[in-house]
Amino acid sequence: MDFSLDPMVELVRKVARDFAETYFEEGLARKIDEKEEFPFDLFKKAANLRLVRPSIPVEYGGGGFNMLAEAIVHEEFNRVDSTLGQAILSGAFGSKLIYLFGTEKQKSKYLRKTLNGDAVMYAAFTEPDHGSDITRLSTKAFRVGEKWIINGVKTFITNAPIADFGVVLCQMEYNGDKPHRHQIMFIVDNDHQGVKVNPMKGKLGQRASPVGEIIFDQVELSDEDILGMAGRGFYQALEFFNYGRVRAASNAIGMALNAFDHAFKYASERIQFDKTIIEYQAVSHKLALMAQLIEASKLLTYRAAWSLDNKKIDKELKTFYSAIAKRYATESAWKVIDMALQIHGGYGYFKDMNIERLLRDSRVLRIYEGTSEIMNEIIVGELKRGDIKL
Numbered sequence: 543m544d545f546s547l548d549p550m551v552e553l554v555r556k557v558a559r560d561f562a563e564t565y566f567e568e569g570l571a572r573k574i575d576e577k578e579e580f581p582f583d584l585f586k587k588a589a590n591l592r593l594v595r596p597s598i599p600v601e602y603g604g605g606g607f608n609m610l611a612e613a614i615v616h617e618e619f620n621r622v623d624s625t626l627g628q629a630i631l632s633g634a635f636g637s638k639l640i641y642l643f644g645t646e647k648q649k650s651k652y653l654r655k656t657l658n659g660d661a662v663m664y665a666a667f668t669e670p671d672h673g674s675d676i677t678r679l680s681t682k683a684f685r686v687g688e689k690w691i692i693n694g695v696k697t698f699i700t701n702a703p704i705a706d707f708g709v710v711l712c713q714m715e716y717n718g719d720k721p722h723r724h725q726i727m728f729i730v731d732n733d734h735q736g737v738k739v740n741p742m743k744g745k746l747g748q749r750a751s752p753v754g755e756i757i758f759d760q761v762e763l764s765d766e767d768i769l770g771m772a773g774r775g776f777y778q779a780l781e782f783f784n785y786g787r788v789r790a791a792s793n794a795i796g797m798a799l800n801a802f803d804h805a806f807k808y809a810s811e812r813i814q815f816d817k818t819i820i821e822y823q824a825v826s827h828k829l830a831l832m833a834q835l836i837e838a839s840k841l842l843t844y845r846a847a848w849s850l851d852n853k854k855i856d857k858e859l860k861t862f863y864s865a866i867a868k869r870y871a872t873e874s875a876w877k878v879i880d881m882a883l884q885i886h887g888g889y890g891y892f893k894d895m896n897i898e899r900l901l902r903d904s905r906v907l908r909i910y911e912g913t914s915e916i917m918n919e920i921i922v923g924e925l926k927r928g929d930i931k932l
């Protein structure tokens with residue numbers, strides 16, 4: 543077993559860190575957090591350096607590396623700034639779906655555009671009545687002659703208000719069979735007739751990443767707009783979620799590291815009762831625990847990323863590792879950031895220290911890409927099936 547990172551991945555880490563340290567200004571981050579604005583300029587700049595999706599081949603606009611390199615970019619960006627890091631790397635949310643299941647025509651029409659930073663995209667699964675459970679959907683796709691007609695509402699969709707296009711998971715007719723066996727994905731342009739987006743303002747955190755509701759009213763599509771295979775939509779979504787969960791775990795690690803760095807520095811400088819507060823075991827042991835949570839999160843997340851890059855690993859194990867990494871790293875980040883705030887005392891509670899923004903930005907990591915409770919369901923579900931032994 544070798545725990546060292548490949549020199550190529552270390553190089554990606556350095557490029558990502560240099561980029562974030564050069565461009566992620568605190569003033570800009572605070573402004574876009576307050577105004578709920580997407581950083582288009584930095585999305586384009588990061589895309590020019592192939593940092594938006596390092597795991598996708600260069601010919602489609604990716605970095606040509608692997609999922610581990612992608613995880614490291616998420617970590618580095620979020621270590622420097624959670625608001626900017628998360629928003630920029632979500633600008634191409636759903637691009638992996640097009641890479642995994644798209645035709646060459648779809649890849650050249652859509653994938654390159656978003657990975658070059660010229661288009662923002664979304665991936666829409668959630669509906670008002672179907673969140674954790676998307677085995678059945680209310681957004682319907684009907685075949686009418688040569689065409690498809692879709693009707694329905696998707697909610698909480700990241701980037702919907704600013705996107706050029708996105709991927710939508712729909713329900714086909716299932717005639718008494720299990721509905722999830724009859725789902726289908728389409729790529730839909732936002733300016734397509736019958737598509738309406740309502741922005742959803744007032745989020746707690748990750749406010750530079752706009753979210754919206756999308757209404758599909760008699761939207762007419764063709765076979766060319768199908769992503770992957772009709773009937774396989776649900777299974778395609780499950781495969782995609784493994785990658786999203788590793789990204790969410792990596793965002794969490796970056797945010798936790800950011801909080802740790804600040805807390806360690808503050809504890810080493812802040813004097814109370816004539817000593818720096820790091821001299822008190824109640825404080826130093828918090829830092830020790832934070833370090834343990836972060837290190838364990840890294841190991842689990844790197845293993846999950848490695849498994850996604852490895853064709854020899856079974857798909858059940860990829861799902862298992864990704865769910866464990868996502869749950870552990872996101873729950874740990876929340877604990878680490880809370881401890882960092884405690885170490886900052888009253889100062890941590892105000893915007894000046896940025897810990898409160900980290901706390902807000904990290905909270906949703908335990909909800910989207912599958913909640914922590916659903917991660918536990920997946921983990922125990924895989925164990926109950928008996929294929930995976932600890």
Ligand SMILES: Cc1cc2nc3c(=O)[nH]c(=O)nc-3n(C[C@H](O)[C@H](O)[C@H](O)COP(=O)(O)OP(=O)(O)OC[C@H]3O[C@@H](n4cnc5c(N)ncnc54)[C@H](O)[C@@H]3O)c2cc1C
Nearest residue numbers: 665666667668673674698699700909910911912913915916
């Ligand atoms: C900021 C933000 C951005 C998002 N971006 C996107 C996006 O881009 N695309 C997209 O499709 N969706 C997106 N979502 C939606 C997100 O994936 C869902 O919110 C999430 O999957 C949970 O669904 P829900 O909100 O309907 O909660 P519910 O599914 O209603 O769950 C409510 C509670 O019940 C618990 N629960 C549900 N079922 C079980 C169970 N079987 N066992 C134990 N507990 C259970 C949940 O864990 C949760 O605590 C986003 C959400 C947010 C907040």
